[in-house]
Amino acid sequence: MMKHSSILLFALLLLVLVAGCTDFKAPDTSKNTTPAPLLHYERGNISISINTSEIPMRRFDVNVTEVIEIALVDQRAGILLENGWNITSIRTGFEEEDPDQKHIDVEFRNDELPLSFFIEVNEEEKRAGRGRCSAPFWGGRPWLDTGPLSEEVDYYQAVNPYMNLFEVIDRHNERVVMVYNKTTIFYLYPSYGDAHLWGP
Structure with missing residues (x-):
């Protein structure tokens, strides 16, 4: 009887020790995820950060980083960003003359003026195209x-x-x-x- 009690007590102590060492938290996968790239518009001593993860995508078959980098080369993007406008979405656009010819619209918005300005980007040709206001x-x-x-x-x-x-x-x-x-x-x-x- 005493032998069974000591074995039972030993098993119970072992369970308590093992349970105390076990971490029941969800596994940390943050090391395995790639953070969204942080892009920068820079001119002279001006530097404006653009977090691509905060920009809504209304078109999912494009490389967001590449599209924004193409837009940032355009002088209009710099003028807008330096005057308080932000990139607020990327979406599909259609050419007015040829509805089958798609392009990508990068939308800039100024909340103080409630206006949007769109710069068309041709991802294949890696260039910015027409601009228009909303x-x-x-x-x-x-x-x-x-x-x-x-x-x-x-x-x-x-x-x-x-x-x-x-x-x-x-x-x-x-x-x-x-x-x-x-x-x-x-x-x-x-x-x-x-x-x-x-x-x-």
């Missing part, structure tokens, strides 16, 4: 009259046919906030370009 078109400048503008619209854009430019305008004070064409941003409120060239 503001609706309205011809309410002196050269065109297309009727009243909806009260819900804070910003609109008008085409300047003489200079082949797009002007994005704050409808509440008729202030020009952006002037661009398909390949260049000429003015971006408040600090890029010369506001006196483009309006009040």
